[in-house]
Amino acid sequence: MAYTTINKSTDYFNTKIYTGNASTQAITGVGFQPDWLWIKNRSTTNAHNIFDAVRGTNKKLDSANNTAENTSATNLTSFDSDGFTLASNAGTNGSGNNLVSWNWKAGGSGSTNYDGATASTVSANTTSGFSIVTHAGTGSATTIGHGLGAAPKVIITKGLNVANSWIFSQNFLGGSWTSSNYLYLNSTAAVASSSSLIDNVTNSTISFAGSDSFVNGSYNYVHYCFAEKTGYSKFGSYVGNNNTNGTFVYTGFKPAWILAKAASGSQTPQNQAWVIWDNKRSASGGFNENSYKLYPNVTSAEATSGIAQVDILSNGFKFRNSTHQSNSNNTYPYMAFAEAPIVGTNNIPATAR
DSSP states (O other), X not given: OBOOOOSOGGGTEEEEEEEOOSSOEEEEOSSSOOXXXXXXXXXXXXXXXXXXXXXXXXXXXXXTOOOOOEEOSSSEEEEETTEEEEOSOHHHHOTTOEEEEEEEOOOTTOEEEOSSSSOEEEEEETTTTEEEEEEEOOSXXXXXXXXXXXXXXXXXXXXXXXXXXXXXXXXXXXXXXXGTEEEETTSOOOOEEOTTSEEEEOSSEEEEOSOXXXXXXXXXXXXXXXXXXXXXXXXXXXXXXXXXXXXXXEOSEEEEEEEEOOSSOOOOTTTSOOEEEESSOSTTTTOSSBOOBBOTTSOOOOBOSSSOOEEEETTEEEEOSOOTTTSSSSEEEEEXXXXXXXXSSOSSOOOOO
């Protein structure tokens, strides 16, 4: 695990909630210029909207679908020093709608990286352990640079000009990078494995075993890469206990954003969905219990009650129900980013709410 000097997590990740106006609108208060921007209309069933600074403001992806990259001038118009500016599209700026944006800082629009056998374009932030990587698939075994200076623990991949699923690769899904265990971000499917996807990562490169169209066929790809940083990010898995006094997951910081999914089981889409919780959306302004959920694999409006309640604590998170969605007798891969570390020189107290 890599150590970091991050004392203020909101310099690198922040959640921003806002109200749409169906016109031009500058969203401020993010705290930095975002390089990866994920927006969801909480009030409607509009698509997820995922943008990044490498692909450009008019290029969007949807985590709930396998569709190719879409070009639109009515969504995001600029990445700004303290946020971003929107046009009139309902998915990102619907009139009177409640919306959320999740914002990550990488390294700007990126530059060519020659660390691998195949050149890539990389926007990297080595402090926070996050990079955006694009490359043209080769259709054969190769390597590309990721720019992190540390081996990523999670890589999320999408083909840009092909209708293929999102690949969520994580080297602790019951195996190693060599066995290429993965999940589909746009699906409720259980964890699967393939020897033809990512077969290794190093401190500088990602290796592709062959020509699999999900990661390295004759198409263009984006890879969102994450190396773990103590006190700021935690990527792992937990086992649910199927109890209302649910599993506690230690992260070493107060989480600001949590993504989790059951690794196996044949349940309904809602019961085996990917789930996102954050520290800004709840009935009580971020206080526990938090039952406000969005599902990356479907375009549903925000769920505000029912299953999958979570307490966000000073050093991790704890579930408050027994549901397949978050706390049955199952293994759950997860990602978490910090609101505040347990110690540091930040001005945010690391206390449970």
